[in-house]
Amino acid sequence: xxxxxxxxxxxxxxxxxxxxxxxxxxxxxxxxxxxxxxxxxxxxxxxxxxxxxxxxxxxxxxxxxxxxxxxxxxxxxxxxxxxxxxxxxxxxxxxxxxxxxxxxxxxxxxxxxxxxxxxxxxxxxxxxxxxxxxxxxxxxxxxxxxxxxxxxxxxxxxxxxxxxxxxxxxxxxxxxxxxxxxxxxxxxxxxxxxxxxxxxxxxxxxxxxxxxxxxxxxxxxxxxxxxxxxxxxxxxxxxxxxxxxxxxxxxxxxxxxxxxxxxxxxxxxxxxxxxxxxxxxxxxxxxxxxxxxxxxxxxxxxxx
Numbered sequence: 001x002x003x004x005x006x007x008x009x010x011x012x013x014x015x016x017x018x019x020x021x022x023x024x025x026x027x028x029x030x031x032x033x034x035x036x037x038x039x040x041x042x043x044x045x046x047x048x049x050x051x052x053x054x055x056x057x058x059x060x061x062x063x064x065x066x067x068x069x070x071x072x073x074x075x076x077x078x079x080x081x082x083x084x085x086x087x088x089x090x091x092x093x094x095x096x097x098x099x100x101x102x103x104x105x106x107x108x109x110x111x112x113x114x115x116x117x118x119x120x121x122x123x124x125x126x127x128x129x130x131x132x133x134x135x136x137x138x139x140x141x142x143x144x145x146x147x148x149x150x151x152x153x154x155x156x157x158x159x160x161x162x163x164x165x166x167x168x169x170x171x172x173x174x175x176x177x178x179x180x181x182x183x184x185x186x187x188x189x190x191x192x193x194x195x196x197x198x199x200x201x202x203x204x205x206x207x208x209x210x211x212x213x214x215x216x217x218x219x220x221x222x223x224x225x226x227x228x229x230x231x232x233x234x235x236x237x238x239x240x241x242x243x244x245x246x247x248x249x250x251x252x253x254x255x256x257x258x259x260x261x262x263x264x265x266x267x268x269x270x271x272x273x274x275x276x277x278x279x280x281x282x283x284x285x286x287x288x289x290x291x292x293x294x295x296x297x298x299x300x301x302x303x304x
Contacts, residue, residue, distance in 0.1 A: 048075050050123040051082035058085045069183070076135060076182045079127035083107075083142070084175050086124055087149045097153050104150040111142050135182050141174040148174075157233070158206075160224040161255050168202020169195060200259035204269065207252060210236060210279055225251050239280045246277040253277065 055063035059081055066077040087107060094100045110125050119129035131137060148170035158164040176194035180186070206220060213220060219233040226232070228251070229244040236245070253269055260269065275281040 047123040047127045048078060051075075051078040051127050054082045054085055054124070058089065073182045075127065076131035077179060079124065079131045080137075080175065080178055080182065082124045083128050084145065084171075087146060090149070091153055094153075100153045101150065104146055104153075108143065108146050111139065111146070115139055131182065135184075137178055137181050141178050144170050144174050155218055157220050157226075158222045161203075161222045161252065164203060164206060164222055165199045165255075168199045168205075171198075172201040172205070173198025196259040200256045203252060203256035203259075207249065207256075207272070207279060211239070214239065221248065221252065241278050241280055246279075249277040249279045 052063065052066075055066065055078060062081045062084075066074055066081060069077050087104070090100050090103045094103075110120055110122070110128075113119060114125065114129045114132055117129075117133075119125045148167055152167060158167070173195045176198050177191055180190055180194060210219070210221060214236045217237050219236045221236070225248055229247045231240075231245050231248050235242075249272065253272055257269060271283065272279065272281075275283060
């Protein structure tokens with residue numbers, strides 16, 4: 001399953017390291033109710049377009065990857081990723097945790113109702129219901145995503161990298177398990193790969209979101225790694241670009257690299273290495289205009 005693609009490493013004073021390769025680069029191998037979120041309701045039959053547009057705006061890479069899936073799986077992938085977007089954006093759209101808990105409860109009840117063939121009149125819920133009926137998706141993965149994102153409503157940093165990986169496994173990996181089911185793949189080896197990819201994706205997402213959160217005086221990077229290098233949350237809030245701050249990013253990026261095989265995250269890790277792990281560098285916040293082409297080539301070559 002193509003998630004994205006990347007370029008070659010450029011010159012850099014440091015390289016991402018796996019646990020058994022300190023001092024050398026490890027190249028990745030080829031591989032509708034009252035509590036509902038406010039949204040405009042589409043016309044009859046417009047649920048697919050609603051989900052696709054939500055993805056295009058909020059999860060562009062996921063949108064592109066879904067377009068490359070087989071036609072019979074594409075609309076279900078839109079629904080699944082739109083469900084994930086709905087959950088992911090709750091944290092940034094609330095000012096009180098109570099409101100976030102209510103919205104999470106709406107989606108938890110929605111999943112329960114969907115499995116009773118009684119989805120609410122909400123476009124993402126309707127499409128998710130269709131996907132579940134068509135592919136017999138596993139209920140516990142959907143609930144696990146909700147539960148983990150609900151726990152993450154607290155505005156606090158991860159205590160350690162293991163806590164971040166657990167969050168990533170219960171959200172990003174769970175989403176990949178469901179995507180495999182949409183594609184008709186139910187295999188323990190595929191799930192094992194999806195677990196590693198999901199953990200890497202979660203770590204990279206945390207890194208990518210750091211400048212955004214820092215501007216809002218919030219930092220979620222693992223505290224144990226920040227303490228190791230004597231870096232405070234205020235350093236990130238002030239966009240400090242000193243070596244010890246870059247060392248924190250290098251360490252966390254290397255943890256992602258441990259899980260990484262050729263996937264979408266590779267591109268960001270290559271870019272961040274090229275700017276010596278300066279997470280605030282402007283080049284990291286530009287959307288790649290060539291990403292659709294790279295993804296298509298990967299899909300055509302069946303090289304993921």
